[in-house]
Amino acid sequence: MSDDTNEKNTPAPNPFNPDSLRITGDVNAVGAEKLLVRLPVRKPTKQEFFRVHVDTEYRLPCVILEIKMEREFYLVTPEALPVLAEDVRRVELRLCQNRQGALFMWPVPMPGPDGRTNSWHESAQKASNLAEKSWIRMIAVMAEGDYAIYRATGNIPDPQWPEKTFQELLQIAFKDGKLIDSEDHPVVQQLNGA
Amino acid sequence: MTPSTSSNATNTGDGLGRFPYHQIWCCDFEFHHVDGDLPVPVCMVAKELRSGRVIRLWQDELRQSGFPPFDTGPEALFVAYYTSAEIGCFLALGWRVPERVLDLFTEFRAETNGLWVPYGNGLLGALNYFGLSAMGTEEKTEMRDLVLSGGPWDANDREAILDYCQGDVEALQRLIPSIACKILPKDDRSLLRLGQALLRGRYMVAVAHMEHCGVPVDLPLLDRLRESWGHIRNELIMAVDADYGVYESGTFKMARFEAWLVDKGIPWPRLPSGTLATDEDTFRQMARAYPAVAPLHELRHSLGKLKLNSLHVGADGRNRCLLSPFRSKTGRNQPSNAKFIFGPSRWLRGLIKPAPGYGIAYLDFGSQEIAIAAALSGDEDMIDAYTSGDPYMTFAKQVGLAPPEATKESHKDVRNRCKAIVLGVGYGMGAESMAYRAGLQVAEARELLRQHHETYRVFWKWAENNVNVALAGGVLRTVYGWPIHSGSRSSLNDRSLLNFPMQANGAEMLRMAACMATEAGLRICAPIHDALLLEAPLERLDEDVFHLKSLMVKASEMVMGTLACRVDADLVRYPDRYRDEGGGEMWDRVMKILPARTVRVVE
Numbered sequence: 001m002s003d004d005t006n007e008k009n010t011p012a013p014n015p016f017n018p019d020s021l022r023i024t025g026d027v028n029a030v031g032a033e034k035l036l037v038r039l040p041v042r043k044p045t046k047q048e049f050f051r052v053h054v055d056t057e058y059r060l061p062c063v064i065l066e067i068k069m070e071r072e073f074y075l076v077t078p079e080a081l082p083v084l085a086e087d088v089r090r091v092e093l094r095l096c097q098n099r100q101g102a103l104f105m106w107p108v109p110m111p112g113p114d115g116r117t118n119s120w121h122e123s124a125q126k127a128s129n130l131a132e133k134s135w136i137r138m139i140a141v142m143a144e145g146d147y148a149i150y151r152a153t154g155n156i157p158d159p160q161w162p163e164k165t166f167q168e169l170l171q172i173a174f175k176d177g178k179l180i181d182s183e184d185h186p187v188v189q190q191l192n193g194a
Numbered sequence: 195m196t197p198s199t200s201s202n203a204t205n206t207g208d209g210l211g212r213f214p215y216h217q218i219w220c221c222d223f224e225f226h227h228v229d230g231d232l233p234v235p236v237c238m239v240a241k242e243l244r245s246g247r248v249i250r251l252w253q254d255e256l257r258q259s260g261f262p263p264f265d266t267g268p269e270a271l272f273v274a275y276y277t278s279a280e281i282g283c284f285l286a287l288g289w290r291v292p293e294r295v296l297d298l299f300t301e302f303r304a305e306t307n308g309l310w311v312p313y314g315n316g317l318l319g320a321l322n323y324f325g326l327s328a329m330g331t332e333e334k335t336e337m338r339d340l341v342l343s344g345g346p347w348d349a350n351d352r353e354a355i356l357d358y359c360q361g362d363v364e365a366l367q368r369l370i371p372s373i374a375c376k377i378l379p380k381d382d383r384s385l386l387r388l389g390q391a392l393l394r395g396r397y398m399v400a401v402a403h404m405e406h407c408g409v410p411v412d413l414p415l416l417d418r419l420r421e422s423w424g425h426i427r428n429e430l431i432m433a434v435d436a437d438y439g440v441y442e443s444g445t446f447k448m449a450r451f452e453a454w455l456v457d458k459g460i461p462w463p464r465l466p467s468g469t470l471a472t473d474e475d476t477f478r479q480m481a482r483a484y485p486a487v488a489p490l491h492e493l494r495h496s497l498g499k500l501k502l503n504s505l506h507v508g509a510d511g512r513n514r515c516l517l518s519p520f521r522s523k524t525g526r527n528q529p530s531n532a533k534f535i536f537g538p539s540r541w542l543r544g545l546i547k548p549a550p551g552y553g554i555a556y557l558d559f560g561s562q563e564i565a566i567a568a569a570l571s572g573d574e575d576m577i578d579a580y581t582s583g584d585p586y587m588t589f590a591k592q593v594g595l596a597p598p599e600a601t602k603e604s605h606k607d608v609r610n611r612c613k614a615i616v617l618g619v620g621y622g623m624g625a626e627s628m629a630y631r632a633g634l635q636v637a638e639a640r641e642l643l644r645q646h647h648e649t650y651r652v653f654w655k656w657a658e659n660n661v662n663v664a665l666a667g668g669v670l671r672t673v674y675g676w677p678i679h680s681g682s683r684s685s686l687n688d689r690s691l692l693n694f695p696m697q698a699n700g701a702e703m704l705r706m707a708a709c710m711a712t713e714a715g716l717r718i719c720a721p722i723h724d725a726l727l728l729e730a731p732l733e734r735l736d737e738d739v740f741h742l743k744s745l746m747v748k749a750s751e752m753v754m755g756t757l758a759c760r761v762d763a764d765l766v767r768y769p770d771r772y773r774d775e776g777g778g779e780m781w782d783r784v785m786k787i788l789p790a791r792t793v794r795v796v797e
Contacts, residue, residue: 012214012268013389015294015396018706018752021389022673032662100644154594157648 036162039173041073041105043124044096046139049152051159052106052131053095058166060093064107065180067187073107075174077181083188084180094128095169097159099135105173123147210243210370212378213388215271215294218243219264220366222274223283224341224359229533230508230515232406235283236341237352239360240264243367250356256287266292273366275299275317277395278519281402291402295395298366301373303520304394308679315521321365324372329361390675394520397705401519401527403712408512409535409719409727410554412547412771419545420502422788427497429787434493446494448472460484463630483633492780496539504532505542511549517721523690524697525676525705527721536722540777541784546727547771553735554772557742558725559703559750560760561585563620563696566703569754570673570695571656575649577757579616586613593645615642622693661691672698673753674706699753700724707749711742718742732767739763 013021041064044050053059063081065074065088076088091107098104108128109121123146127138135152162169180187210218221240225233235256240249242264249263262284266272272292274280276299284291302320313319321328337358340351347355377388419426428444435441440450452470455462462480463471474495481491506515513535521528531537535546548554559565564585568576579588587605590596590612596605614632618639623631629639647654664670664680670691671677676698680691704721711718711726716738719727726746730738743761750759766772773781 011385012294013385013392014268015389015392018393018674021386021393021675022752023386023671023675032659032666099648101647156594157651160651 036103036164036169036172039103039105039169041093041107041173041178042071043106044098044104044127044136044138046137048098048100049135049137049150050096050098050106050131051135052128053097053161054132058095058161058169060166060170061110062091062093063088064091064093065089065187066107072178074178074180074187075170077179080180080182080185080188083183084191087191092128093170093173095161095166096131097161099156101159103162103169105169119144119146123149210374210378213271213374215269216244217265217270218273219270219292220273220363220370221280222359222362222366223280224355225279225283225286226342226344228508230408230506230513231510232286232508232514233279233282234344235286236345236347237356237359238283239356239363241360241363241367243370248360248363250360252352252356256283260288262289262292266290268293270294271296272395273298273370275320275362275366275369277398278401278405278517281399282405285402285406291399294392295399296374296391297395297398298369298373300394300398300520301377301391302369304391304675304677305373305376306679307523307525307677317362317365317369320369320373324369326365326368326372328365329358334358387675393674394676394705396709397519400705400708400712400718401517404708404718404720405514405517407717407719407729408508408510408514409546410549410552410729411507411511411513411535411545413507413511415547416502416505416507416545418788419784423502426784426787430493430496430783433783433787434489438490440490446472458484458486460487479627479631483631488776489779492539492541492777496541496780496784502542504530505535506533513546513720519705520676522701523678524694525672525701526697526723527701534720536720539780540774541780543772543774543777544781544785545771546766548729548766548768550768551732552729553732553765553767554719555728555730555735555739555742555766556722556725556764556772557728557739557746557761558722559700559746560762562700562703562724562750562759564616565750565757565759566696566699566754567620567653567657569757570699571650571653573650573652573656576653580757583760584609586610586616589616589646589649592649593642611638611642615639615646619643619646620693620696622689622696624689657692657695660695661688664691664694670694670698672702674702676702703746703749703753703759706752707742707746710745710749714741714745716742716745735765735767739765 015021063076065076065084066072067074076084081088089107090110090112092110094106094108096104096106106128109124111117111121124138127136127147127149130136130149130151135156137150137152138147139150141148177186219240219242221238223238224236226236227233236253238251238256240263241247251259251263264270270292271294273296275297277295277297281291298320299315302323303315306323311319311323313322318328318331318334337355340347341355377384377391431441431444438454440447440454442450448470451472460480463476465471477487477491477494481488505513507513515529515533518528518530529537535543546554561580564576565580567573568580575592579585579592582588584602587596587600587602587609590605590608591598591600595612596608600608602609611632611634614628614634618628618631625639625643626636628634628643629636632639660670664678665688669677669679672695678691678694678698704724704726708718708721708726717729719729726742728738728742743763746761747758751757
């Protein structure tokens with residue numbers, strides 16, 4: 001039998017029996033996944049409801065440096081701490097997500113080494129704890145010197161958290177030189193007037 | 195007269211032998227017709243590719259034969275380009291239609307859907323696309339004109355037309371390898387593709403049946419409308435514009451329209467230049483959002499006299515035109531707006547009227563896009579919403595906008611807002627379009643859309659993955675294989691890709707229903723987006739409606755698997771006429787004007 005003759009063994013498809021012609025399952029050989037390439041470090045805005053990851057593995061007590069002019073946060077390692085002692089703050093980094101599904105890392109203020117705190121910090125900590133279980137929005141009330149905290153009511157679904165580890169998330173949040181681990185770091189040099 | 199046949203066995207040498215059919219017939223008809231009437235076959239040429247046998251039949255020979263001059267059973271493959279035209283000739287001749295149809299037009303569309311086709315989708319375009327030799331356009335036009343002249347033709351003309359027809363058959367033979375390379379049976383996948391191609395061919399036969407049937411139209415009334423249109427136009431403007439004051443000497447004035455919008459507080463979309471957008475789409479959407487705009491929209495849409503005259507209605511009072519299957523990217527039919535009774539202004543559909551002793555029924559799939567989205571994505575919450583019978587109200591309840599005991603009546607406004615979002619997603623609309631469509635603030639539409647994302651996460655993950663697949667160079671396919679390609683030659687955006695599975699599988703559903711219905715002997719007048727128009731003698735109307743309903747439900751299950759689509763039916767019995775919800779007011783206006791003019795003529 002040549003190539004150009006009917007191969008009798010080939011079954012002829014029947015268009016009047018479409019069940020056999022239906023594609024089931026995933027017919028596409030390729031797909032895509034959304035990559036997390038940026039993770040802002042910031043506090044929640046007054047216009048967003050947010051949640052905080054409840055898992056203790058997704059929080060990190062640490063020291064950060066905030067360059068307010070540039071609205072940039074730097075993570076400071078113990079090695080670099082002596083040269084920045086006056087400029088840094090003790091915080092607890094918490095993983096957050098707003099109602100639009102956007103992730104961010106919130107540096108929640110912590111009491112200083114002497115245990116002193118203030119009403120702003122206390123209300124922010126309270127908000128972060130409440131946001132572990134509820135959708136929370138916080139607004140600064142200057143007259144009262146703290147944050148007003150709102151809890152969303154109604155049946156709002158829980159957020160879907162990324163599968164990455166906190167270590168991986170930290171690397172994304174503080175990539176591109178946002179980790180200060182020595183006095184040679186350009187930001188340290190800049191603060192020292194170099 | 196003995197039919198002209200010749201035999202010149204050919205070894206195609208291109209693997210066509212792998213087609214699991216004893217015979218492969220390439221066939222082409224030449225025919226002429228008056229707009230709206232049935233085709234009048236002039237000649238037919240058919241060539242069997244294995245044996246090389248050629249059959250050439252002139253019109254008198256065609257009419258003498260009560261059956262096709264070749265095998266049309268399941269062992270023979272019938273190949274044509276835009277097969278509905280060929281099958282239309284079969285039906286006009288009373289011939290038995292082929293059972294296995296490979297339409298090279300549908301397969302060329304499938305091969306290139308979503309891509310730029312430089313030479314068009316006709317036979318010449320397909321040949322040029324693949325770099326195959328083709329007859330010159332001028333020569334083809336000349337021969338087509340000769341055919342369309344309707345005769346009489348002398349012996350030379352006859353030979354020339356038959357040769358021209360045979361030229362198209364030879365072109366089909368050249369085209370098959372290029373188009374069929376993916377469906378030649380060599381493995382399970384290509385066998386599946388061949389089966390899916392035959393399914394499309396099966397639909398082209400159903401299209402021929404529907405085009406043959408046509409939509410019953412009140413022809414005497416249409417003639418009166420055409421004769422009186424100038425007078426009606428002026429009266430209409432006067433009558434409608436009394437509430438608007440936007441016309442001046444019969445001309446629509448933008449400044450006056452803008453003043454009316456300001457007065458009514460209606461926000462209207464603008465062009466980048468700042469002027470008001472007054473295109474048909476904008477008017478249609480705004481008329482839905484703001485009912486006060488509807489009569490003006492209907493008036494503007496109705497004022498094109500050309501459209502009234504372009505409507506293709508045959509001498510037997512049937513609206514027949516090309517249904518243009520597979521013309522849209524989603525595979526839906528795309529008949530000419532001007533020629534199709536369901537295309538022009540909605541009020542004109544009042545011309546649809548069953549013949550004495552008959553009734554018609556408009557059966558459509560309820561919330562088809564939502565059902566498909568729910569079923570194919572497997573989103574249980576969306577499935578619950580659809581099966582509740584009111585997906586809009588259920589969405590409102592799911593997101594907490596309405597209490598569990600809320601009903602369509604108790605929470606009408608909330609339901610309408612949710613409806614705009616749920617439907618908008620099915621049509622691939624963004625928040626802005628949804629807002630315009632439903633008369634919502636854009637911010638509110640965005641919030642509702644966000645809630646839709648949050649409530650139907652499984653659906654959105656599935657939908658966004660579809661877009662990614664396409665943009666990553668993959669091919670999106672319906673459950674029966676209608677594809678859309680993206681790539682460097684594509685002009686697709688992510689919204690149309692997101693929308694594709696719902697619309698294209700909806701098209702599959704309707705095609706399946708149309709096939710089963712026409713094959714069951716039901717008289718289907720036309721497909722209309724997600725609906726079929728049925729005609730039946732009055733004494734059998736209810737029975738046929740029930741039959742068609744069951745076939746449409748079955749078709750929905752064939753596409754969606756576990757879920758069935760709801761089917762709604764509107765029946766019209768002679769002497770009543772079809773009345774479209776959106777065009778009823780305009781129809782009444784026109785009818786009020788029409789008799790007045792007739793009386794004057796009589797005087």
